[in-house]
Amino acid sequence: MVDPAHPAEPARDDGRRPSAPPDDERSPHGWNRLAATVERLRDEVRRANAEAEGRALIELAKGVLVERLRCGPAQAAQQLSDLAARAGLIELELAAELVSQAAQDRLTEAVGEFLAHSGQGGDQVDGGQDGERDGPAEPSPALRLRTAESAVLAANDTQRVAQSLLDHALEPLGAVAVAVWSAGVDSSLSLAGFAGFTDEEARRWHYVPPGVATPARRALTDRGPLWIEDLSRSGLPSIGHLTLPTGGRVVVPAEAGGRILGALEICWPQATPPQPPAIQRQIEALAELCAHTLETGTPAVAAGSPGDDQSLAELVNLADGLFDPALVLRPHRDAGGGLVDFRVHHVNRHFVDLSGRPRGAVLGALLLEAYPSAATPGQLFDKVERVYATGEAFHAERMPLLTLVDEVPLTVVARVSVNRHGDNVLLVWRVEDEAARLANLLQHAQRLGRVGGFEENTVTGEITWNDQLFALYGLEPTADPVPLSRLSAHAHSDDAVPINRFLRTVLHHGRPAATTFRLRRSDGVTRHMRVIAEPVLDSDGDLMAVRGAYQDISAQHWTEVALSATRDQLAHTEQRVAEQNRLALQLQQAIMPPAQPPIDAFDLRVAVRYRPAEQEHLVGGDWYDAVVLPSKQILVSVGDITGHGLEGATRMVVLRNALRGLAVTGASPGQLLSWLNLVAHHLNDNILATAICALYDPQTRVLRWARAGHLPPVLVRGRQATNLRMLSGVMLGVCSQVEYEEGEIQLEHDDVLLLYTDGLVERRDLPLDDCLEWLRATAAASAVPLEELLDHLLTHSPSDTDDDTCVVGIQLT
Numbered sequence: 001m002v003d004p005a006h007p008a009e010p011a012r013d014d015g016r017r018p019s020a021p022p023d024d025e026r027s028p029h030g031w032n033r034l035a036a037t038v039e040r041l042r043d044e045v046r047r048a049n050a051e052a053e054g055r056a057l058i059e060l061a062k063g064v065l066v067e068r069l070r071c072g073p074a075q076a077a078q079q080l081s082d083l084a085a086r087a088g089l090i091e092l093e094l095a096a097e098l099v100s101q102a103a104q105d106r107l108t109e110a111v112g113e114f115l116a117h118s119g120q121g122g123d124q125v126d127g128g129q130d131g132e133r134d135g136p137a138e139p140s141p142a143l144r145l146r147t148a149e150s151a152v153l154a155a156n157d158t159q160r161v162a163q164s165l166l167d168h169a170l171e172p173l174g175a176v177a178v179a180v181w182s183a184g185v186d187s188s189l190s191l192a193g194f195a196g197f198t199d200e201e202a203r204r205w206h207y208v209p210p211g212v213a214t215p216a217r218r219a220l221t222d223r224g225p226l227w228i229e230d231l232s233r234s235g236l237p238s239i240g241h242l243t244l245p246t247g248g249r250v251v252v253p254a255e256a257g258g259r260i261l262g263a264l265e266i267c268w269p270q271a272t273p274p275q276p277p278a279i280q281r282q283i284e285a286l287a288e289l290c291a292h293t294l295e296t297g298t299p300a301v302a303a304g305s306p307g308d309d310q311s312l313a314e315l316v317n318l319a320d321g322l323f324d325p326a327l328v329l330r331p332h333r334d335a336g337g338g339l340v341d342f343r344v345h346h347v348n349r350h351f352v353d354l355s356g357r358p359r360g361a362v363l364g365a366l367l368l369e370a371y372p373s374a375a376t377p378g379q380l381f382d383k384v385e386r387v388y389a390t391g392e393a394f395h396a397e398r399m400p401l402l403t404l405v406d407e408v409p410l411t412v413v414a415r416v417s418v419n420r421h422g423d424n425v426l427l428v429w430r431v432e433d434e435a436a437r438l439a440n441l442l443q444h445a446q447r448l449g450r451v452g453g454f455e456e457n458t459v460t461g462e463i464t465w466n467d468q469l470f471a472l473y474g475l476e477p478t479a480d481p482v483p484l485s486r487l488s489a490h491a492h493s494d495d496a497v498p499i500n501r502f503l504r505t506v507l508h509h510g511r512p513a514a515t516t517f518r519l520r521r522s523d524g525v526t527r528h529m530r531v532i533a534e535p536v537l538d539s540d541g542d543l544m545a546v547r548g549a550y551q552d553i554s555a556q557h558w559t560e561v562a563l564s565a566t567r568d569q570l571a572h573t574e575q576r577v578a579e580q581n582r583l584a585l586q587l588q589q590a591i592m593p594p595a596q597p598p599i600d601a602f603d604l605r606v607a608v609r610y611r612p613a614e615q616e617h618l619v620g621g622d623w624y625d626a627v628v629l630p631s632k633q634i635l636v637s638v639g640d641i642t643g644h645g646l647e648g649a650t651r652m653v654v655l656r657n658a659l660r661g662l663a664v665t666g667a668s669p670g671q672l673l674s675w676l677n678l679v680a681h682h683l684n685d686n687i688l689a690t691a692i693c694a695l696y697d698p699q700t701r702v703l704r705w706a707r708a709g710h711l712p713p714v715l716v717r718g719r720q721a722t723n724l725r726m727l728s729g730v731m732l733g734v735c736s737q738v739e740y741e742e743g744e745i746q747l748e749h750d751d752v753l754l755l756y757t758d759g760l761v762e763r764r765d766l767p768l769d770d771c772l773e774w775l776r777a778t779a780a781a782s783a784v785p786l787e788e789l790l791d792h793l794l795t796h797s798p799s800d801t802d803d804d805t806c807v808v809g810i811q812l813t
Helices: 028-069 073-087 091-103 106-118 141-154 158-173 199-204 215-222 277-297 306-320 380-390 434-449 467-473 493-508 554-591 645-663 669-683 768-781 786-795
Strands: 177-183 189-195 226-228 249-256 259-267 326-333 339-347 394-405 408-421 424-431 451-457 463-465 513-520 526-537 543-552 599-601 604-611 621-628 634-641 689-697 702-708 714-717 720-723 742-746 752-756 805-812
Touching: 158 177, 158 189, 158 277, 177 215, 177 277, 189 259, 215 226, 215 249, 215 259, 249 277, 259 277, 259 380, 306 326, 306 339, 306 408, 306 424, 339 380, 380 394, 380 408, 380 424, 451 467, 463 467, 467 543, 493 513, 493 526, 493 543, 526 554, 599 621, 604 621, 604 634, 604 786, 621 645, 621 805, 634 645, 634 752, 634 805, 645 669, 645 689, 669 689, 669 702, 714 768, 720 768, 752 768, 752 786, 768 786, 786 805
Parallel strands: none
Antiparallel strands: 177 189, 177 259, 226 249, 249 259, 326 339, 326 424, 394 408, 408 424, 451 463, 451 543, 513 526, 526 543, 599 604, 604 805, 621 634, 634 689, 689 702, 702 742, 714 720, 714 752, 752 805
8 A cells, every 4th residue: 555645656658767856855855845745735635525525515405406496407506506695604504404404314313403402603522622713613513514424425435534524523523533443253443544643553553453452342342332531541542542642532333234334433632521412413423424434345245235145155055064053144124224133044954943843934034033032131132133233253152042832931051153244144053962961960960969970890890980979089080999899998997797788788699789888088088978789680690780879978967966966955955845834834823723712802702713825835924813902902903924934924923923012002003003114124134014903992982993005994884895994004114114094983883894814805817806896795795693704704715816814803792
């Protein structure tokens, strides 16, 4: 390739090289004049190209007017001139507007979005060059982008495209250089065009091998724009990072028809913050123009050309030469050229459908129609689409493929390979062999079960072990296997008798056998093993071989030892718990017998019934008390303590006796519960309880009472039963300082007051209000003496909690 800075010397007519230049041209001043001439010629070429690009844009606008006005080219040219004069625009700007209105493409969208956000001017990228520009006003975005588009469409090489993009579209944004990269099938990058970089820098970066991390490679891998605020801080090398001022970079993939053909990289001389969407849309539109140039100018042939037919035929021949199922896929695009699916163009002779269908059912179908489950994110279609877009091959040793067999989803595991060849894709899969899969499963099962297999030929003496058995013995895979006859030498001496019995059964009697022993490995580790062997006999009954397996049962052995110790400990614990439950039951029955004679004092009759839990381990903390105090008042109380067993019984004794002792002070029920709360909170750990405390004054026949989180008493008067008012008061032991509200009731002749614990009424499947309704209805309907009423309530109690129960009845006779 001829360097533009050093053009080749023209040949003479006689074929000889021209004579040497005069001495003045070989002098430094002569070289300067030569360089100035080259630069002048370059400027003239640029101006000529710019004029040609402008003329191309005007010709496009004239074509739009010809179509819309139904006039000739001359009239269209005159109309364009007149319209520009009326609008106060130059013809080139008006031409850009007309082409944008007619095209309504992505460039039009980019310009419209930019104008909506920022107006006509000021479209320089943030962080670009500041200050006013000398000379005429900047051209509009529409003019810049349409001029760049005309240059791209008219250019026959990407070098001119890059220069046009920089001159017309990117320099007004503050950019100083641009590079157009072409993506190779092997993931390499080639510099297809550049502007703003030196020729030497372009030669250094003309080819980027696969695997080199650059901004362009990262953008192609991510399949999206990459915006770098400062290249020096990114750690990514790229063209111009040493020769240009370090600043911002943006790389946008150039995509056409679902294929990423390359990338457009733009350089700014200073750090560039993230840009507004209007600028991003303009740059993405320019990348699409680059994709058009790469697609038409790339050495790869376009789809549908004779060269493409030859490439497709070669790919079909390649697929037919494979021994695995292979499909040749061709891109299927919509009316707008967008990739929507792939059509199965060919399947090879070894093709086996995942669903068991014949080849004809898949051939010619779209990939998503033949395999709808491939559309699942991360599944086969995503892999094929990415390979087609980027050209990077995809390989997976074990990839799950979902398919439908008679409308039933089935997942198979296969080795999958996807490669792009030109504009086509080769998809190859190999479903995992069933025998290999079972062998693999068996190997994993043996490893997880710590099982090793062996076979011993008794005729030739050849012994075969698998890898797992060497590991169980603690031997290297290259070590000599241990024959069965020498098993005792590797076992604990105490296991000699069962081993000899095992060998005699297998080797001499020819019957299957098994035994356990302790294997003493060479590394000093002792393992508990189980060996199973089965003899192989010939037609005469003679022993030919022995096949079997070893299993490491050390974990099972120590589990059995631990289980035995746990059983012993559990038996001891059960015995101790049973003893505690027996003591708790004795303690409870000693203090609160299930039935005791009623108390008759001062025309007041107090009867008590107590029913312990059916299961001894559920012996709880329900308690009651009824006693005549020295003040001639009668104390009646009932409570329920959390907890069961001996601990619950002892807590019950503490609170019951404490309340009886505190009652002799003559304090009110609320004060008694406050003191009892201090006992529960401070003097004993973790005591929580509910309680009702009542004092009856025989002189006034008034019963005062207070409650600590307990169910309210039930008053039966006449043929009606009602709950007493729910007084405020928290459970005992919750907090230290608590005040309890008191209530009082004037008892009348034949009134019955019932105090009870939740074991009388509570059910798991009913709300508490429904349970209390049963108690009120039953008490009101039973016109029987007090003791019979209490027995009736215990007998017909609907409670299903298997909890102990206290019920106290008070009747004024």
